[in-house]
Amino acid sequence: MDDTLLLTTLNAGVRAGSESVQERAATSLNLTRQIMHHTREGIVLMDPRGRVLEVNPAFCRLSELDAADIEGCHLTRINEALHERRYYRDIWLRLQQQGDWQGEVQHHNRDGQLVTHWLILRLVRNHDGRIVYIIGILDDISRLRQSEDQLSYLAHHDALTDTANRTFLLSWFDEVTAAIAPPEPLSLLFIDLDRFKPINDSFGHGVGDEVLKVLAARLQTRIDANDMVARIGGDEFVMIWRGTLTRTELMTRAAALLEQIQRPVLVGGYELSVGASIGISFYPEHGRDIDTLLRYADNAMYQAKRCGGTKVCLFDGVQLSYLEQQQRLTTEFHRALEEHQLFLEYQPTLAVDDQRLISVEALLRWRHPELGVLYPDQFLSAVKAAGLLLPLAEWVFTEAARQVGLWQQQHHWQGRVSINLSGLELEQQKVGRLLALLQRLGVAPEHFILELCGDFMMRRSESLTGMLNGLRDAGIKMFLNNVGRGRFNFNKLGQLPIDGIKLDHSLLTARFDELDRSIIRSLLLLSRTLGIGVVACGVEHEEQMRFLRQYGCDAVQGRLLASPVGPHELDAVIAASGAADAGGDYSIPCNDS
Structure with missing residues (x-):
């Protein structure tokens, strides 16, 4: 009215x-x-x-x-x-x-x-x-x-698991931390499920969804009214426990949580089991904003995965120092390019039969003015964070091409230089830029080998295969890196447009037991069947060398025969090896052995 x-x-x-x-x-x-x-x-x-x-x-x-x-x-x-x-x-x-x-x-x-x-x-x-x-x-x-309450609930909760979503997690955290003074300790757990993807792939997303519902319900039994559990990704959850807990109490409680997650889940007649890797950060010890705490807990979670998964890892001072250094390197990498702090070392790849120099591997280094010489595994993540992977790849190609030109002029050496672009997301325009760069420098593509990580190659689509074929047609050889570590699909190996594989140095450990030997024999036999070359990386003992020679490995890289050296030291190796006219059909990637 x-x-x-x-x-x-x-x-x-x-x-x-x-x-x-x-x-x-x-x-x-x-x-x-x-x-x-x-x-x-x-x-x-x-x-x-x-x-x-x-x-x-x-x-x-x-x-x-x-x-x-x-x-x-x-x-x-x-x-x-x-x-x-x-x-x-x-x-x-x-x-x-x-x-x-x-x-x-x-x-x-x-x-x-x-x-x-x-x-x-x-x-x-x-x-x-x-x-x-x-x-x-x-x-x-x-x-x-x-209706408003229902809409608000739906906006702040995950529709599948009925847990809080990321939006509600952030607002809840802000409200809780604003209300507690002095700061009340909080433990933030970043939970990433292990072995969940195979369930989705094998049984379908419907079964996977039911598993997530059961696991989310179990997580909610591990909190009280003052705590929080939220689903922030496909199989990622965050749990926050309020109150002061000793490290012993925290680990005991987290172990009980892991045990709860690992219990089999019965769905559609299947008994399915997953695990979880858990990283934990602390408020206010590690930070006062949730983005920082999530990043630190996520870092600790990946540390748990690197230790084999189904583990709990606490974020600590060592990880904090690492992340702070990565942030520093991200900021300083622009200056590294501008001030010519980057340089390449080269490690020879030698034929097994006569130790003839076949190719060299370009190893990237950063001569930091304060931190000393840094290796790729110390700064590549910082380069990626800075969005400079492609400029870095272009720099490596440019420097390697310049050095190839000098070797050809001075020694008439026709060998190849291997460059590892693992981690760089290849796109058609980026590949085209690298080929155009070689053309501008006046160096033929056939003097280069491009290496890609096995995990990267195994999970990519037909579009990647087309790009790799284009590179091979231009004359660049392709090698599969880190074979023997991580995911590896033997059936798919024959379908990949590659010229050879590199055996990961983890297969040539000091132990070098019968399992390692069996894997290497199988890979050598498979490679001969497919007609592709094999380079063994990390050879450091005569026993390993004799084994590789016996079973027909083509080439080796390792400190037993040659360590990484600068371009001037390599001049002497080239001159003394009798390899000046060698074309070199095999290569090695850019990772350190």
Whole structure:
């Protein structure tokens, strides 16, 4: 109902002076009562003190009170159990100052449920400005509030697992940390499921979703009302435990959590089991904002995965120093390029049969003015964070091409230089830029070998295969790096456009047991069948050399025969090896052995 119409009508009655005006006022009042009787909003008419003079049926329905029980009573009596006297004093003050008030009021219905109404109060004054009536209009907004609450819940919770989502996690953390002073310790657990992807791949996403639901429910049993669990990614969860815990208590509780996660899950007749790698950071010890804590806990989680998974790893000072150094290197790498702090060393690749120099591997180094010589595994993640992987690859190609040109001029050496671009996400435009760079430098592509990580090659699509074929057609040879470590699909090896493989140095450990030997024999036999070359990396003992020669390995790299050297030292190796005219059909990647 339009309360303006009601107020106008009442004012007309107040201003009545003559008999004819009173008759018109009576007619208007009758009309007003008819409107009050039929409208869905509750309407209450009160005297200046707030005593109820009249209510309409809708008001009785909404308040669940009879008119006889309301009329003559003060309006505050209806909700006196839910609101303090100060609440009504504030309303009366607002009415006196502004002539109106509106807001939420609540009461318990006959079923004991809390019902929310929207109440509008207006003062009605006569021509002298004296208050003669207070009129209230009541509307039930419980369903609206329920809808808003439901929408809010959906916006802040994961639809699949019913845990909190990232948005709610962030707001919850801000509220909790703002409310606790001095800072209350919090333990943030970054939980990444192990062995979950094979379940999705083998049994389908429907089964995978059911597994996630069960595991999320188990996680929620490990928290109380003050804690938090949220799903922030496909199989990634974050749990926050409040309160002071000793390291022993924390690890005991985390171990129990791991055991809970590892229990088999029964879905669709299948008994499925996953594990979890957990990294933990601490508030306020490691940071006061959640982004920092998440990053640190994520780093600790990856440390747990590197240790074999299904483990708990606490973020510590060593990891903090590493991350701080990575941030520093990310900032300083631009200067490293500008000030020529990067340089290449070269490690020879020698033929097994006669130790003839076949190719050299370009090894990237950073001569940091304060930290000394840094190796790729110390700064490549910083380069990636700086968005400079492609400029770095171009620098390596440029420097290696320049050196190839010098060797050709001085020694007429026709061997190849191997460059490892593992970690660089190859795209067609980037590959084209590298080929165009070689053309500008006047060095033929056939003097280069490009190495890519086995994990990278195994999981890429047909578009990558097309690009690799394009590089091979240009004359660049392709080698598969780190074979024997990480994921490896023997069936797919024959489908890859490669010229050879590099055996990872982990197969040539000091132990060099029968398992290592069996793997190497199998890879050598498979490579001969496919007609591709093999380079063994990390050869440091005569026993390893004899074994590789016996089973037909083509080439080796390692400190037993040659260590990495600068280009000037390599000049002597080239001159003394009798390899000046060698073309070299095999190569080695750019990683250190």
